Amino acid sequence: MLLLEKIGMKRIGLLGCGSIGSQIAIAIDTGKIPAQLTHIYDVDKKKSELLVSKLQQKPEIVENAHLLSSNPLDLVVEAASQEAVNDNALSILQNRKDLLIMSSGALLDESIFEIISDACKEFKKTVYLPSGAISGIDALKSVKNELDSVVLITTKHPDSLRGAPFFEQFKQNLDEIKEPSTIFEGTASEAVRLFPKNVNVSALLSLVGLGSHETIVKIVVDPNTTKNTHVITSSGKFGKLTTTIENVPDENNPRTSRLAILSAIETIRSICTDEIKIGT
Ligand SMILES: NC(=O)c1ccc[n+]([C@@H]2O[C@H](COP(=O)([O-])OP(=O)(O)OC[C@H]3O[C@@H](n4cnc5c(N)ncnc54)[C@H](O)[C@@H]3O)[C@@H](O)[C@H]2O)c1
The missing domain is CATH 3.30.360.10 (Dihydrodipicolinate Reductase; domain 2)
Structure with missing residues (x-):
């Protein structure tokens, strides 16, 4: 099915089509997340193609990570690697897109943390780090x-x-x-x-x-x-x-816990929904 624009829904781009990225994409495709997945990218194109084959509403596969955020998206979801965060976070924020980061370890590099933190303020954008595989x-x-x-x-x-x-x-x-x-x-x-x-x-x-x-x-x-x-x-x-x-x-x-995937899905669902927000 071709992707038809749904008015009012947030448009999402996905960076990384592995375990977490694929299950986020399926959650969008099946309506658990009220949003549209419009563009995807994975350094391994076969991963992107495999993911598209599983989806009813087909996103466009872009040729490099920078092309993700140059499209009219609301949110880019990173589910790739620390390297992907290092290489792309700044340009995503400069392109005035919000960013959800799963490879949160990248932010323990002080220079990366500062660049991302300053860019949030300068471009008035939000970076989301889901709770992932832990509670508390x-x-x-x-x-x-x-x-x-x-x-x-x-x-x-x-x-x-x-x-x-x-x-x-x-x-x-x-x-x-x-x-x-x-x-x-x-x-x-x-x-x-x-x-x-x-x-x-x-x-x-x-x-x-x-x-x-x-x-x-x-x-x-x-x-x-x-x-x-x-x-x-x-x-x-x-x-x-x-x-x-x-x-x-x-x-x-096996490196990724089921809860990390569910936590990402719930965070994105909450970003995309007007509702009562529970929890701190
Ligand atoms: N925050 C958390 O609690 C939490 C929990 C589990 C995993 N993670 C992290 O989330 C990320 C994704 O996890 P996963 O289980 O889906 O991994 P995965 O290996 O199943 O999938 C990662 C995908 O990203 C692609 N990729 C890697 N580097 C890339 C790059 N630079 N540009 C584009 N694509 C790239 C790979 O080809 C692969 O398809 C990893 O960095 C992982 O460490 C975070």
Whole structure:
């Protein structure tokens, strides 16, 4: 079916047609998100073509990321990689489009954070970072000026971590791990550099407390788990907050949790809907 313009609906462009991007596109196509997906781009054109083949209302595949935001869109959704954020966020905002970022680890690079933050103000545009695969961001936002410490313990199956740059640097053999073992402990900035596709949630936690402290991250490998588990413990003048979430991994990409996809879909749905907004 050709894409017919629906008056009043927000127009969305998608950057990255993998696990998250495809499920966002399907949520738009099936009406769960009241919007129109008009343009898509993936560095791997086959991914874009496969996605278009699954959709009733066919978006246009553009030839490069810059062509996404030069079209008359309201919102660009990034579900690609930190590199895609580094290369495209500024031009998207300069083209006066709002931007939703899934690869939130990119913002822990101070220069990228500053460029994006300044561009939001200069071009009067909004960047959205969904809560992703964790719970408790609403409360942490409220107490951000009273936080003393935030610790994230992430437990994953070895398959969720394979291929991360950490293993090139530290020569840890994942197949030799037979029981739950902490393989990394450090700041969120180090975690997103060494595990760029695995711990975006630590970036979100750090960004909430930006300026006061850095989130401490522990990564535990458990060959017997089927879940991506995040335990967050925060404390400060406000009291103490502990949340635990046991996430089911996405069936197409074990690095990505089902909740991260649902969180993105809910954020976009809320942006596209005039309604009572619940939560902080
Ligand atoms: N915020 C969160 O809680 C959270 C949770 C899970 C994943 N993520 C992040 O979201 C992003 C997407 O995750 P996914 O599970 O869909 O990954 P995926 O690997 O399934 O899909 C990513 C897609 O983006 C494409 N891509 C990569 N770099 C690109 C670029 N520079 N330009 C255009 N296309 C590019 C790839 O070809 C691929 O099709 C990743 O960066 C991931 O780390 C965030």
